[in-house]
Amino acid sequence: MGKQMTEMLKGTLEGIVLAILAARPAYGYEITARLREQGFSDIAEGTVYALLVRIEQRGLVDVQKVPSEKGPPRKVYSLNAQGGDYLEEFWRTWSFLAERIEQLHEGER
Amino acid sequence: MGKQMTEMLKGTLEGIVLAILAARPAYGYEITARLREQGFSDIAEGTVYALLVRIEQRGLVDVQKVPSEKGPPRKVYSLNAQGGDYLEEFWRTWSFLAERIEQLHEGER
């Protein structure tokens, strides 16, 4: 992946994952796979797991262990109320930034 | 500034500054002031100067010392060809990311 993308994901990947969890609960391996499908071709698995640990420790998600038919048990994460608030804040921050950057982009042409 | 904004600026602030320089050459103090005007209320001065050093070392900008009427000499930065390429790459990366995040945002409602 490009270096620019790596840096840009800092601060946004967290919001992306929270937004995925807002749609419906999911587990790490599944989230990684979905990200890959959506074009984030090589987001490292380790990155996602580390992120999930962080947001769990901050109390933004609830966790439930669910046995899998194939492989070790899954840790299914679901967004809780606090996570919802945090995600809202994320959207506000994102909108602010995106607006200004788009302005710069248009001003350039 | 919010913590989310701090993290989100990683990787994007560089592009923002390059885009500002693409419009016209500028020096550090001026760039900081312009960012503040545009609502990035407290981007630290130190942050901007450090960023300028980085992009200079990477050869994305040309530098010219210009005496100031009030204060020490200014270091005026201007985007060069390599910086222009890098900025283009930034826009591609940004567009890709912004598109996907907007999709998530809409899917949520």
Added chain:
DNA sequence: GCCACTATTCAGTGTTGCTATCTACCGGTA
């Protein structure tokens, strides 16, 4: 002489994503 404004620099810190590797469970195949 002192202060405010302009202008730049730098050491130290915290957060983040990546690399690389390890553990573990299951089914199929040689």
Added chain:
DNA sequence: TACCGGTAGATAGCAACACTGAATAGTGGC
């Protein structure tokens, strides 16, 4: 049995980046 591929999660060490806080330096006005 032994091995491999797919599923699932964890972790130590690293590099990049923005912030904090302070220092330095030049100019003009009181």
